[in-house]
Every structure is written in C-alpha cells, then in structure tokens.
Amino acid sequence: MKNNQRIYLDFNATAPLLPRARAAMIEALAEVGNASSVHAEGRNARKLVEQARTRFAGILQCDARQVSFTSGATEAAHHVLTPHLRASGHDIRVSRLYVSATEHPCILAGGRFDPDQITILPVDRNGVLDMDALEKALSIHDRSAGAAMVAVQLANNETGVIQPVQEISAIVHRHNGFLVVDAVQGLGKLPLSLADLGADFAFFSSHKIGGPQGVGVLVSANAGVMPVPLLRGGGQENYQRSGTENVAAIAGFAAALENLPSAADLAKIAGIRDSIEAQMRTISLEAGNNIGEPVIFGASAPRLGNTSCFALDGIRAETALIAFDLAGIALSSGSACSSGKVKKSHVLDAMGVEDTLARSALRVSIGRDTDEIQTGRFLSVWKDMVERLA
Numbered sequence: 001m002k003n004n005q006r007i008y009l010d011f012n013a014t015a016p017l018l019p020r021a022r023a024a025m026i027e028a029l030a031e032v033g034n035a036s037s038v039h040a041e042g043r044n045a046r047k048l049v050e051q052a053r054t055r056f057a058g059i060l061q062c063d064a065r066q067v068s069f070t071s072g073a074t075e076a077a078h079h080v081l082t083p084h085l086r087a088s089g090h091d092i093r094v095s096r097l098y099v100s101a102t103e104h105p106c107i108l109a110g111g112r113f114d115p116d117q118i119t120i121l122p123v124d125r126n127g128v129l130d131m132d133a134l135e136k137a138l139s140i141h142d143r144s145a146g147a148a149m150v151a152v153q154l155a156n157n158e159t160g161v162i163q164p165v166q167e168i169s170a171i172v173h174r175h176n177g178f179l180v181v182d183a184v185q186g187l188g189k190l191p192l193s194l195a196d197l198g199a200d201f202a203f204f205s206s207h208k209i210g211g212p213q214g215v216g217v218l219v220s221a222n223a224g225v226m227p228v229p230l231l232r233g234g235g236q237e238n239y240q241r242s243g244t245e246n247v248a249a250i251a252g253f254a255a256a257l258e259n260l261p262s263a264a265d266l267a268k269i270a271g272i273r274d275s276i277e278a279q280m281r282t283i284s285l286e287a288g289n290n291i292g293e294p295v296i297f298g299a300s301a302p303r304l305g306n307t308s309c310f311a312l313d314g315i316r317a318e319t320a321l322i323a324f325d326l327a328g329i330a331l332s333s334g335s336a337c338s339s340g341k342v343k344k345s346h347v348l349d350a351m352g353v354e355d356t357l358a359r360s361a362l363r364v365s366i367g368r369d370t371d372e373i374q375t376g377r378f379l380s381v382w383k384d385m386v387e388r389l390a
Contacts, residue, residue: 007374009331011208012157012185012307012365017252018210024255025212028248035245036236045247052254056217059257060202061193065223068240069250072216073184074106075230076203079241080180080218081111081151084228092225094178095146098137100129100153100163101350107151107182108346112230126301127161127351129168138175148177154186154197158347158363159298160307162190169198184208184216188260189304194221201227206249211256215249265368270305272366276375277308283383284312287390295357297348306367309348311360314389320362327381332363 008016028048033041035049049069057064070076085092097113100121110118119137122130129152141148150172155162165181172179181199186192188209194202200221207213218240220226226240233242261269281293294312311317317333324331333345348358364378 004328006328006330007377009329009364009366009370009374009378011367012160012363013332014207014213015188015210015367017207017212018256018259020259021211021252021255025248025252028251031247035247036234045245048247048251048254049245052250052257055254055257056204056219059192059260060219061195062219062221063223065238066194066220068218068220068237069245070203070216070218070241071214071246072207073104073182073203073205076216076218077104077106077151077180077182078109078111079230080201080203080227081107081113081149082227082230083113083117083146085178085225086228087222087225093146094149096141096148098134098148098150102127102156102159102161102347103151103153104157104182104184107153123350125352126298127156127159127347128301129163131164131167131171134168134171138171138177141175141177143176148172148175149180150177151180151182153182153184154202155190155304155307156298156347157185158345158361159309159351160185160304160365161298162186162302162304166196166198173198185304189266189306191263194219200225206253206256209256209260211253212249215246215253217253261368266305269366269368269370272370272372272375273305273308273364276364276366276379277310279379280310280382283379284386287386289390291386291390297351297353297361307363307365309361309363311357311362312386312389313357313360315360315385317360317362320360320385323385324378324381327377329378329381331365331378333361 031045033045035045053064053067057067083094096117097110098119098121099107100123102123121133138148152163152168154165169179178200181197181202183202184205187204203218205216229240231242236242277296284291284293294310297309345358345361348361
C-alpha cells in the first residue's frame, strides 16, 4: 500500500461496494421491464427479484415467502414497529413497545407507535439489556389492552456488543409478546438463522455487507402474521410493501450475499481487532506521564469481532477524527450521527460512561480486506496523538 492511499476503517457505517455487486447492478440496469409486468421483459426483472429473495431465505433458513424487500433498515423498522398486526385476516392489537436504551435511532423513534406507548429499558455497563428489567416490564404489561412488542439490536453498531437474543426471545414469548430483532450489524459478521434469532420479525440492510445502499429486507418468522402495510398502492412484495421494486439494488444485494465472510475470515478479522486493542494499550502505557490505558467499551461482553469502540481521556473525538482523516484514515466517533457532527453517544450514556470520556469515544470497524499495513498506519497516528498528550 502506498502511503497516500486512504485507509477505510468504518465498515459498520457502510462497507465498500463489492465489485460483483456493482457488476450485478449494471447487468440488472440493462433489463427493460418492470418486475410487475407480465411480458417477457417484466418476467426477466421479476426473476432477478425472486432469485435474490430465495438466496436471502437460504441464508436465514426460512421460506422465501417470509422475505420482503424494503428501501433499507429504517423503512423496515418503521414498517414493523406498529400497534397493528394482521394474522389470517384478523387484527392483532399491540399496545406497547419496549426497547433497550442503546438501540439504533430508527428503533428508538418507535416507528408507528405514539411516544407515550414506548418504554425504554435499561442496560448494564457493557450495554447488555437488563433481563430483570425486561422480565418485570412484561410481567406487569396490561395484556387486556394488547400484546407487548420488544425490539432489540442483535449487535450494537457503536460498541459491537451482542445481545443474548435467544434469552430475550424466551422471556418475550413466555409473556406472549412479539420480538423484533435489528440484525443489521449481524449479517456477514455472525452465523445467522431466523430460528437462532428467535425473532418474530428481523430486518437487515444491504450496504453493511458490500451491497448497494438503499435496499433492505424484513423477514417474518410466520408469513401469516405481518404488520399492517406502511406503504399502500400496487400491492408489490405480497402486499407488504407497495412500490416498484428497485431491481438493480436487489440484484446487487443478492450478489453481495454470495460473498459473505467465512468462519476463517471472521476469526482473522477478530484477531486483527484484538491486536489493534493490545497495541493501543501498549502505546498508551509506554507514553508515560500517567496517560493510562484506553477504555474499550463493552470489552467484558460478547462483541462483534470487527468492532472496537474506545476512548482515552484527554483525546477529544473531534480532534482525533480530524487527525486521522488528514492522515488518510477514515473511522468514526462513538456516536452514529446522521448530521455528520460529533455528538455525545446515547449508547455510552446509557452504559453509564462519564461525559468527558464519552466525548472522546472513537470507533474502528474493520473488514475482510483490512491488513497489518493499514492497522500499522492507524497505530502510528494513534501513537503521535498519545505522545502529544503525554
């Protein structure tokens, strides 16, 4: 790698578009037909959509009829987080939504629930949902008003902390509730099946695995139980999501699914992440002057192998991000902020992290192509910052 080549360490924000996904999109764009048309051109477009649906269903080990395409995870969340479900033509009333305090903003917004119908559940210092609080909340839930819905991330986008979704599922279903799992960060980073998630509904996003932005998936564990549609119109996606399908993006998503990391790839990625954290500690301790070690958030809980969220008191995130960017390295602060500004992380706040430390939080999230040359350049910039602090 040349020294002037930029290094990308922000895979949790979006993964670089894979060449095979780009090629599949270009090929799909050459198709003329609307996937809802009955002529040969329309059938060709429909074939691409259904092949992608079948491929995704194979990965999740579910029926293709349980898979609906959306414009992304935010739409899927808004679709499924609703007080109104339908089962075999009958309405199911959901009276309250329970979410953990560290959820992605698209979950915290509550979808189609009114704000007074949403309960925020606490997490522990590692960001893991408080199971006792969940049990207590559901035990006093008024079932006569409607069922409970619980929404949790499989893995947090900032810290990489993995929630015990099977344990959560057991609690939710014991109280006859519905479980929604935001599995966006898990696809391509963890072994996944719909059964293992224990979810009634789960959603995913293409651009986290090297597919195009602007396409996602909502999966239902039971094709007979679905949310009342968010978008009404032509009845596409089995009447779940009206609107002409984005065939090119869906084809690109399907191509990316063919290139998911292997177990060996994931182990290698985790090893690189662990090495980064170990060397950061060594650099900080060797700097002297009581600099201390960087804090690794969620380090005592199971984490995604590609993610490290850390802070060293005295190095502000804004300053560090600029320094890394000027050195040709892209990473992010601890907060996922749509405005592009660095803000205090609600995730770290919920974990009880002090404000000063939280405002120093940085996140490195790596991919299969991240190598020691790239991490070496990252560590070199980190060393310069630590030594200036010392």
